[in-house]
Amino acid sequence: MAKGPVMGVAEVEAYLGEVFPQLLADGRVYTIEAVGPMTARMRMRAGERHLRPGGTVSGPAMMGLCDLALYVAILAQIGPVGLAVTTSLGFNFLRKPGPGDLLAECRLMKLGKRLAVGEASLFAEGADEVVCHATGTYSIPPR
Structure with a gap:
């Protein structure tokens, strides 16, 4: 498929705002910082609602960021395909x-006509150690 992004940061953000307006329901929690060839970097502003007892960011919040960041990496490569869907995620x-x-630092390992496979590594801001690693597979509908 594509060798480089066909959509930039502003285009992907505009598309997500159009097809997933619920992402903006509580303000801008997610920000796309960069897209590149087979890559994406995103930020989640983890607020009080993302914390679990013990003062740590919850697993579901981290899972959501991984899934969204991988989806962003795919969209940047293939363009606005709303029905590219997650088929599996492992954390x-x-x-x-x-x-x-x-x-979230994402890298697509395979981008075919029907499937995309990628990985995401999450870092706490200012830290070098990975806090969560995810792999995901996404089904891409026929054009």
């Missing part, structure tokens, strides 16, 4: 991130 929670922003 390894490695460390407890404290309150604060999380950064």
Whole structure:
């Protein structure tokens, strides 16, 4: 498929705002920081609603960021395909991130006509160690 992004950050954000307006229901929690060839970087401003007892960002919040960041990486490569859907996700929670922003670094390992496979690594802002690693597979509908 594509060798580089066909949509930039502003285009992907505009598309997500159009097809997933619920992402903006509580203000801008997710920000796309960059897209590149087979890559994306996103930020989640983890607020009080994203925390679990013990003051750490919850697993479901981290899972959502991974899924969205991988979807962004795919959209940037293939364009506005709303029905590209998650078919599987696997997570390894490695460390407890404290309150604060999380950064997702994504890389697509395979991008075919019907399937995309990628991985996402989450980092607490300012930290070098991965707090969560995810792999995902996404089904791409025929054009």
